[in-house]
Amino acid sequence: MTQLIGIVGSGIMGNGIAQVAATAGYEVVIYDINNKSLKNAEETVDRYLTKDVQKERLSIEVKNDIVNRITYTTEINQLANAYFIIEAVTEKMEVKEKLFSELDKICNPDTYFATNTSGISITGIAGAIDRLDKFIGIHFFNPVPVMELVEITKGHCTSDNTVEAAKKLVADFNKDSIFVEDSPLFVVNRILVPMLSEAIFVLSEGIASKEDIDKGMLLGAKHPIGPLRLADVIGLDTLLLVQETLYFETMDSKYRPPSLLRKMVRAGLLGRKSGEGFYKYG
Numbered sequence: 422m423t424q425l426i427g428i429v430g431s432g433i434m435g436n437g438i439a440q441v442a443a444t445a446g447y448e449v450v451i452y453d454i455n456n457k458s459l460k461n462a463e464e465t466v467d468r469y470l471t472k473d474v475q476k477e478r479l480s481i482e483v484k485n486d487i488v489n490r491i492t493y494t495t496e497i498n499q500l501a502n503a504y505f506i507i508e509a510v511t512e513k514m515e516v517k518e519k520l521f522s523e524l525d526k527i528c529n530p531d532t533y534f535a536t537n538t539s540g541i542s543i544t545g546i547a548g549a550i551d552r553l554d555k556f557i558g559i560h561f562f563n564p565v566p567v568m569e570l571v572e573i574t575k576g577h578c579t580s581d582n583t584v585e586a587a588k589k590l591v592a593d594f595n596k597d598s599i600f601v602e603d604s605p606l607f608v609v610n611r612i613l614v615p616m617l618s619e620a621i622f623v624l625s626e627g628i629a630s631k632e633d634i635d636k637g638m639l640l641g642a643k644h645p646i647g648p649l650r651l652a653d654v655i656g657l658d659t660l661l662l663v664q665e666t667l668y669f670e671t672m673d674s675k676y677r678p679p680s681l682l683r684k685m686v687r688a689g690l691l692g693r694k695s696g697e698g699f700y701k702y703g
């Protein structure tokens with residue numbers, strides 16, 4: 422029988438993870454509390470796969486099979502019999518804890534739980550549930566269908582069996598992985614996020630225009646995308662929450678988030694997902 426993957430959160434990351442899981446042949450249920458986000462996720466997956474069909478990387482029949490393997494729902498009970506749950510909700514400890522505590526009661530005792538957190542402690546989130554041994558960090562990168570890497574992180578009580586199951590899942594998803602200790606922001610974001618933060622400080626100090634900051638890193642450091650445009654792709658609200666984790670966990674002032682970033686989030690300028698961040702979209 423085809424195994425079921427439950428995705429929680431249908432935002433930027435959730436819809437990409439759902440697409441990759443369905444492409445790997447799994448049945449997928451994607452659950453969100455927000456109907457609009459689910460609708461948007463469905464359209465995003467369809468748009469991505471349609472592009473693949475147009476570029477002749479995928480037949481229309483295969484595209485339809487992938488689309489038909491994904492169910493979009495606001496009913497959390499539909500996740501009860503999942504083989505693996507992958508959580509991709511808002512980057513807040515209290516939101517993730519409450520969700521996993523509810524899932525722990527609903528789901529089959531054999532169900533594995535994974536979080537896609539960008540940097541919150543895996544052991545900390547697992548504190549909300551009884552199945553501590555079945556909890557693991559699987560951190561995907563944005564955009565999920567394109568990026569090859571995931572970071573796998575064990576919590577203090579994660580069993581070897583769960584690590585093996587996660588590794589197999591990641592291999593099925595056709596992703597490569599690195600293994601990272603449970604530490605704020607893991608590896609990639611620990612290095613990347615301070616660079617994005619510095620770009621925002623450079624902008625707010627009036628050292629260069631946003632276009633020249635991005636051009637500087639594109640041409641001068643051979644980055645594939647400028648740091649301010651990348652911040653818009655990530656979502657400025659998520660970026661701020663991730664920076665706060667690094668700052669509060671280390672209590673090191675070098676990681677303080679730029680006040681410009683905080684102001685933009687308060688103004689609802691969240692980047693590409695809200696139509697405007699450092700740049701305007703749509």
Ligand SMILES: NC(=O)c1ccc[n+]([C@@H]2O[C@H](COP(=O)([O-])OP(=O)(O)OC[C@H]3O[C@@H](n4cnc5c(N)ncnc54)[C@H](O)[C@@H]3O)[C@@H](O)[C@H]2O)c1
Pocket residue numbers: 429430431432433434435452453454455458508509510511512513516520537538539540560561562563654655656659663694
């Ligand atoms: N954006 C990125 O580049 C990126 C990259 C890697 C990891 N992540 C991580 O992935 C997670 C999700 O990030 P995102 O960018 O997709 O966020 P997002 O804001 O695009 O989407 C979050 C979704 O979660 C839903 N949600 C919130 N609370 C919920 C709940 N209790 N139950 C069900 N759904 C709920 C929201 O309605 C929304 O649709 C975060 O932990 C983030 O740190 C993000």
